[in-house]
Amino acid sequence: MRTLAKALTVASAAGLLMFSGAPANASTPQDEDNFWLGCQSYNTFKFRLYYNSNTAGAYRDFGYAVGNFGAVEIYGSGTVAYKFCSTGAGAGQGVKNNAASATNEHTSYGACIYYSSWFNGAKDSLQPGIPTPVSKNLVNTYNENASFQWC
């Protein structure tokens, strides 16, 4: 998808890209938003995972990349797992390795879902949603979805 610049790798390994503002174990605004807004109807998130195939069953929305659907640090809540929202088959169950379809509503960017955490493993990708949202049953990542990023 992208060409990772060797310079970035070297610079990163040398610690030049260390983020100075966040101590270890801190949650981030993106994790907080994914966690607290993922089931709110007023969120503006463009990516949705469904418990069942063909965009059926319970769902949950995500606005930002997730390295591991099963373990996210949220301030005050410790390490938590994202769960499907409260309506439909699969409601309340964990999202990780438990989704069968997905929808991308973003009109410019694709959505990539990875087999394993931290963007490891094979991936399913959804093209941008032009002119209407694009949905796809997850082929390899059917019940094997562990991480997500815009791509």
Place this chain on the structure above:
Amino acid sequence: MVLSSFRVRGASRGARPALALAIAVALPLLAACGGQSGKDGAADGDRSADPGNPATWVLPLQAYMPDSEQEDLLFQAVEDAKAACMARFGFNYRPAQPLPDFGPDTLTDLRYGIHDRQVAETYGYKPAGDMIAYREETRQVMEAGTLTPAEEAVMTGKDSGKAGLPEGGCASEAHRRVYGADGQVSTLAMDLSNEAYAKAKKTEPVRKAFRSWSQCMAKQGYAYDEPLDAPSDPAFAALKAEPAEIATALADLECRGEYRVAEVWFDAETRLQREAAEQHVQELQEAGQVLETSLKAAARTTVTGS
């Protein structure tokens, strides 16, 4: 925050790639579809570019998928075509910017797990870079593309009241201009490759490599059944890798190397992909032709903007 340190897709090309480069980008796929096929009509898998770096390996079905530069070209072409269409209706649409670069570099990078000791020494199982900064920059890039209601109406073709609006709005026109038709682009090659990936995990050579890897890890005090169980360990939830994660990842790399986990897995997947490519050769070639045509259209679009 070091937002500017991320390399973005297409950044090296500038906003409008030159025609020569665009054509050069399109050529590898053309060659792959027509010239790199194996004797049975399917392309071969290849670890020869850099045997020690899985990111450089090439799976058979990649012959039918756009590579990263081609994806960049297609992305840029659609955005440029959107802008040209929006301008006809009096809107100054700024093409969506490439996303910051984070995560796997190629289809085979991280496909079988981590492989770079230098990265693991700092980031453990995570990709090189600062994920906090990456997501913040992603947010900014995505929010910069937010449309006003009037723009949205023309972009999507809904309720605009504008005369002469293309069907489905400017977004659809841009998509048609590059891909030739409405609707989703074929995902057949990706879907078949994913099936092969999952099947490969269940083959005996891979199972054996996994068992050996698991035993190797156990000797060093780490209990995981399979290599890709390790990055999913909830103990490694922190965005910045802690010493325990880094130590695990370094031990993992040693065990991976000793039992050639990535090589065995890649070779098993290659065999399965080759079979799938033979079984679906006609559909794949049709999808490849669509992609070839799209790349040519994209090369024209990014030059002319129309």
